[in-house]
Structure formats: structure tokens, C-alpha cells
Amino acid sequence: MTKFLDEIEACIPALRRYAGALTGNWEHADDLVQDALERAIRKQRLWSPSGSLQSWLFKLQTNIYRNDLRRQKRRPPLTLIDDLTVDPSIPPDQPARLALAETKRALAYLPDEQRQALLLVALEGFSYKEATVILDIPQGTLMSRLGRARKNLRQIIDEGLPPKGKKHLRSAK
Amino acid sequence: MHKTDKINDADLHAYVDGELDEQRTLEVEIYLREHPEKARDVAVWQQQNETLQALYNTIIDEPVPSRLDPHQIAANNGKSTKSKNQWFGWQSMAAMFALFTIGVTSGWLGHGAITKTPHSPAQQLLAAHRPMVRHALVAHTTYAVEVLHPVDVSGENEQHLVSWLSKRLEVSIKAPKLTKQGFTLVGGRLLPRDEGIAAQFMYEDAHGSRITLYVIRNQKPETSSFRFASYKKMNAFYWLDHKISYVLVGNVTKQELSPLAHNIYSQLEN
Numbered sequence: 001m002t003k004f005l006d007e008i009e010a011c012i013p014a015l016r017r018y019a020g021a022l023t024g025n026w027e028h029a030d031d032l033v034q035d036a037l038e039r040a041i042r043k044q045r046l047w048s049p050s051g052s053l054q055s056w057l058f059k060l061q062t063n064i065y066r067n068d069l070r071r072q073k074r075r076p077p078l079t080l081i082d083d084l085t086v087d088p089s090i091p092p093d094q095p096a097r098l099a100l101a102e103t104k105r106a107l108a109y110l111p112d113e114q115r116q117a118l119l120l121v122a123l124e125g126f127s128y129k130e131a132t133v134i135l136d137i138p139q140g141t142l143m144s145r146l147g148r149a150r151k152n153l154r155q156i157i158d159e160g161l162p163p164k165g166k167k168h169l170r171s172a173k
Numbered sequence: 174m175h176k177t178d179k180i181n182d183a184d185l186h187a188y189v190d191g192e193l194d195e196q197r198t199l200e201v202e203i204y205l206r207e208h209p210e211k212a213r214d215v216a217v218w219q220q221q222n223e224t225l226q227a228l229y230n231t232i233i234d235e236p237v238p239s240r241l242d243p244h245q246i247a248a249n250n251g252k253s254t255k256s257k258n259q260w261f262g263w264q265s266m267a268a269m270f271a272l273f274t275i276g277v278t279s280g281w282l283g284h285g286a287i288t289k290t291p292h293s294p295a296q297q298l299l300a301a302h303r304p305m306v307r308h309a310l311v312a313h314t315t316y317a318v319e320v321l322h323p324v325d326v327s328g329e330n331e332q333h334l335v336s337w338l339s340k341r342l343e344v345s346i347k348a349p350k351l352t353k354q355g356f357t358l359v360g361g362r363l364l365p366r367d368e369g370i371a372a373q374f375m376y377e378d379a380h381g382s383r384i385t386l387y388v389i390r391n392q393k394p395e396t397s398s399f400r401f402a403s404y405k406k407m408n409a410f411y412w413l414d415h416k417i418s419y420v421l422v423g424n425v426t427k428q429e430l431s432p433l434a435h436n437i438y439s440q441l442e443n
Binding site for chain 2: 026039
């Protein structure tokens with residue numbers, strides 16, 4: 001049991017990173033990770049030591065995330081608010097920082113399934129095979145989501161936010 | 174016989190993600206030399222990977238909060254100890270503004286130092302400010318577009334406006350002068366809040382571009398540095414200044430808004 005817990009512990013930083021990128025909010029990210037860890041520990045029997053513990057944990061976390069979205073019925077419009085301490089000594093327009101902020105914003109606009117595929121591969125460095133197991137989709141689907149994610153990300157950054165994003169604010173009651 | 178003829182986008186993605194064996198990698202590289210358009214795609218995807226990592230890798234070295242300690246969770250039989258998850262309870266408006274982050278400070282790449290510190294006092298502070306900033310943004314959205322009734326009391330009656338709002342907020346507030354910056358006072362209004370009341374001053378420049386200054390009385394005296402938030406095309410600076418908190422909102426760029434915020438701060442300081 002202790003060994004199992006130690007192995008889980010080693011995966012936590014990556015789970016937090018994935019959750020943070022997925023939700024765009026570090027507090028929600030840790031809520032999600034906590035849910036996944038609790039489930040993993042309750043369902044320890046379901047884990048077969050022959051597989052990768054990390055993939056299994058990512059799979060649990062992904063499923064919880066999907067269920068959370070479903071339970072809300074409607075996907076929350078993912079919009080980022082960047083909060084940053086204003087430091088007048090640094091010129092505000094550093095291109096690198098802009099690229100970061102824009103990527104983060106654009107990421108939030110990707111459909112969830114595309115965001116999950118992209119993050120598992122590009123951020124978490126999972127192989128395509130591992131990613132298909134975690135997401136429980138065939139490789140062709142993974143490739144198509146990955147391709148669309150990269151295309152959309154580029155387009156949103158190049159052309160600004162998709163116009164449909166505006167609706168969220170207006171339709172909010 | 175060129176195997177490069179059969180290279181498709183899936184191969185290119187696989188190349189970017191290190192999925193190809195040596196032989197295929199070589200073939201893709203030859204192909205990319207012959208197809209500059211595809212090479213640009215690949216460069217963009219590689220850049221995306223790097224940017225994503227730069228954005229989120231900071232968390233890896235952060236201390237893990239104790240509630241995520243698997244030993245502790247196991248000791249609790251995997252049952253949750255956390256307080257009710259806010260994520261599900263939020264109304265749509267709240268969810269829209271849910272994705273706050275903190276500490277993406279200047280110079281992350283060029284300077285190497287990243288100061289993201291989840292669960293830091295700064296983040297707790299931010300969580301406390303979230304409703305205020307949200308409310309200010311909502312109020313701006315609602316009234317800045319208003320043609321007939323943008324304000325309750327017009328800026329022509331500035332003295333009356335300021336004394337009325339001061340009385341209602343139970344703290345002495347002022348309407349900063351921004352005429353040198355090209356903005357005149359349109360007027361102001363009261364706004365209901367969950368707890369207490371907020372005031373909103375509205376300013377307008379010669380082109381009709383409007384900015385609003387949202388003002389609330391602090392429950393207890395507190396000060397903060399300038400903070401920046403943005404939502405869609407709105408940018409906001411907010412700060413706490415002893416008895417009063419301010420949120421300056423505008424559909425103008427951060428660069429345009431920043432000197433206004435600093436100017437207002439210096440006018441209202443005392």
C-alpha cells in the first residue's frame with residue numbers, strides 16, 4: 001500500500017500540470033487532482049500493476065473532468081483572466097510574454113476534446129498510444145483531434161478570438 | 174523511389190511529437206526541405222509545444238499542497254475532506270470569469286524567473302478580489318454601451334454626485350479628473366452588491382470611448398499593489414487603497430489604461 005501511494009505521489013506534479021492547463025485555473029486544477037487521487041485510492045483494486053500507473057491516473061482524472069463538464073450540462077465558457085502584478089520597470093509589450101498569454105487564451109477556446117488531446121501529447125509528452133488509452137479513443141480520432149487542435153490554436157492566435165466567444169457575455173443573465 | 178511521396182500530415186505531427194523511428198524521421202526531414210509550406214506548419218506546431226510547456230511547467234517544482242498527499246487521503250479512506258467544490262455551483266456569469274490565474278509576471282521567458290505560487294497569500298488575496306473585479310466588469314459591460322442613461326447623475330452635477338455616492342458608500346470618495354488625459358466625467362451611479370453598495374464613475378473621450386471607475390468601501394483597511402485583469406476586449410486595473418478599492422475598466426489597451434490607472438491612484442492617494 002505504501003509503495004502504491006509513493007508511486008502515486010510521484011505522478012502528482014504532472015497531474016497538477018495537466019489539470020491546470022485543462023481548467024485554466026490552479027485552484028480548480030487541484031480540486032480535480034484531489035478527486036482523481038481519492039478515486040484512485042478507493043479503486044486501488046482496479047489497477048493492474050502490469051500497466052502504467054501514470055496512464056491510469058491520467059485516465060481517472062480525464063474521466064472525472066469529463067463527468068464534471070457533463071454534470072454542468074453546459075460547458076462553462078472558458079475565458080481567461082490574466083492577473084498580473086504590474087511592474088513598470090519591464091516594458092509591457094514583450095513579445096514572448098504576449099505569445100504566452102495569447103496561447104493560454106487560445107487554449108481556453110479549444111473544444112475540450114481537442115484540448116485534452118493536445119495537452120496529453122504536447123504538454124505531458126505521452127506517446128500517441130498512451131494518449132489513446134487515456135482518452136479511450138482510436139488512434140485515428142486522436143490524430144484528427146490533435147490536428148484540429150493545432151490548427152485552431154494557430155488560427156485563434158493569428159486571427160484573434162473566435163467571434164462566437166462574444167456571445168457568452170451577451171447571453172449571460 | 175522516394176518514400177517522401179507518401180508523407181501526410183499525420184507523419185508531420187508524429188515528427189513533431191517524436192513518434193517516428195530514425196528512418197522515417199529522416200524521410201520527413203527531406204520532405205520538409207522540399208515543402209517549405211509544410212515546414213512552416215511543423216515549426217508552428219513545435220513552437221506551440223514549447224509555449225505550452227513554458228506556460229505550465231512551472232507547477233512541476235511547486236510544493237504540493239497537503240490535501241493532495243496520497244498518504245493522507247489513504248488515511249482518510251479516500252474520502253474527501255475538501256470543502257464543497259465551487260466549480261459546480263457557479264452561475265454562468267460567475268463561471269465565465271472563473272479562470273483567474275495569478276503571477277504571470279513580466280519577464281517569464283527573457284528573464285527566466287516565474288513567480289507563480291499557487292495557494293500563496295497573493296492567490297488567496299486574489300480569490301478575495303475576484304467578485305469585485307467580476308462585478309466591475311459586468312457593470313462596465315452593462316452601462317458603458319448605454320446611450321440614453323449611462324449614469325444616474327450627470328457629471329455636470331459633480332459635487333452632488335460625489336457627496337451622494339460618498340454618503341451611500343459611507344466613505345469619502347472623489348471623482349478623479351482625467352481631462353488632461355482626454356477623458357471627461359460623464360457621471361456616476363450606484364450599483365447593488367451582494368454585500369453593500371458600489372459606485373461607478375464613467376468617463377468618455379472625444380471619440381466616445383468610455384472607461385469606468387468602480388469604487389467600493391473595504392470591510393477593513395487594506396492596501397495592495399496594482400493588479401491587472403482582462404476579459405475579452407475589456408482591460409482592468411484594480412487596487413486597494415486603505416479604506417477603498419478601485420477597479421478601472423475600459424475597452425482600451427492595457428498600455429492606454431495603465432497611465433490612467435496610475436494617474437487616478439496618485440490623485441486619490443491620501
